[in-house]
Amino acid sequence: MLLKIESLTKRFGGLVAVDGIDMKVEAGSIVGIVGPNGAGKTTLFNLMSGQLKPTSGRITFEGVDITGSKPFRIARLGMGRTFQNTSLFDRLPLKINMAIARRMRTQSGFFDSLVPLREREEEADVARRAGEALEFVGLAGSAESIAGSLPQIAKKRLAVGMALVGEPKLVLLDEPTGGVGAGDISGMIELICQIKDRGVAVCVIEHKMRMVMGLSDRIVVLNFGRKIACGTPEEVSGDPEVIKAYLGSGYSA
Numbered sequence: 001m002l003l004k005i006e007s008l009t010k011r012f013g014g015l016v017a018v019d020g021i022d023m024k025v026e027a028g029s030i031v032g033i034v035g036p037n038g039a040g041k042t043t044l045f046n047l048m049s050g051q052l053k054p055t056s057g058r059i060t061f062e063g064v065d066i067t068g069s070k071p072f073r074i075a076r077l078g079m080g081r082t083f084q085n086t087s088l089f090d091r092l093p094l095k096i097n098m099a100i101a102r103r104m105r106t107q108s109g110f111f112d113s114l115v116p117l118r119e120r121e122e123e124a125d126v127a128r129r130a131g132e133a134l135e136f137v138g139l140a141g142s143a144e145s146i147a148g149s150l151p152q153i154a155k156k157r158l159a160v161g162m163a164l165v166g167e168p169k170l171v172l173l174d175e176p177t178g179g180v181g182a183g184d185i186s187g188m189i190e191l192i193c194q195i196k197d198r199g200v201a202v203c204v205i206e207h208k209m210r211m212v213m214g215l216s217d218r219i220v221v222l223n224f225g226r227k228i229a230c231g232t233p234e235e236v237s238g239d240p241e242v243i244k245a246y247l248g249s250g251y252s253a
């Protein structure tokens with residue numbers, strides 16, 4: 001088991017955003033996380049990747065207790081992520097965005113990642129890795145473009161590349177097709193499948209039910225911070241509580 005979450009809870013004052021969640025991610029698998037707005041999906045990611053500390057519960061990654069660990073430590077252990085609002089360095093070229101993301105893996109934090117490289121060998125390695133990651137996400141031809149000038153789909157692809165450039169064992173993708181045009185969605189699905197083909201596990205938050213049903217090995221359904229169902233896409237889509245809470249009675253897988 002790559003990731004194990006036990007009785008995880010996060011309170012914001014009186015609000016229980018994540019409420020006693022148990023969840024597992026097997027190495028190399030795709031886990032879809034679905035649920036209505038405000039269900040606690042992003043908060044769950046923030047707890048996994050160390051952006052937030054849980055109120056209680058435990059998270060283990062490859063058997064290592066990472067509960068409350070700093071984001072850079074968790075990244076170094078092999079967890080990459082994207083953000084729902086796609087946080088890029090908008091004024092910098094794609095290749096620099098990628099190089100910074102690569103260095104975040106080896107340095108102890110964001111500011112350290114900006115310190116000029118002393119070792120020429122390391123610099124060459126960062127450039128090579130950045131180039132490979134751009135190639136993988138289909139943006140090799142735009143390496144010199146400024147990130148902020150890209151269309152939404154390319155920004156989302158860049159963010160996925162930045163999550164992968166540190167060679168993670170698990171990537172967390174928060175709404176990778178958010179704001180993306182209908183014609184670009186199948187390309188993103190293909191990219192997520194290619195990530196899995198590389199042996200990297202994926203947790204993906206998505207509102208597009210057919211997409212998540214088609215991609216995922218397992219699905220976790222959240223509602224008001226609680227896990228209301230989990231299982232294969234078939235199991236989950238037939239669950240009466242899921243249909244009631246989220247899918248709507250007209251939905252069929």
Ligand SMILES: Nc1ncnc2c1ncn2[C@@H]1O[C@H](COP(=O)(O)OP(=O)(O)OP(=O)(O)O)[C@@H](O)[C@H]1O
Nearest residue numbers: 012015017035036037038039040041042043044084
């Ligand atoms: N830093 C915070 N402080 C206070 N409340 C928060 C904070 N972050 C999230 N919340 C609240 O926690 C709940 C869960 O939010 P979260 O962003 O995890 O939902 P979500 O499932 O990702 O929703 P969406 O589909 O809209 O992205 C919401 O009620 C939200 O307002």
Ligand SMILES: [Mg+2]
Nearest residue numbers: 041042043084
């Ligand atoms: Mg969210």
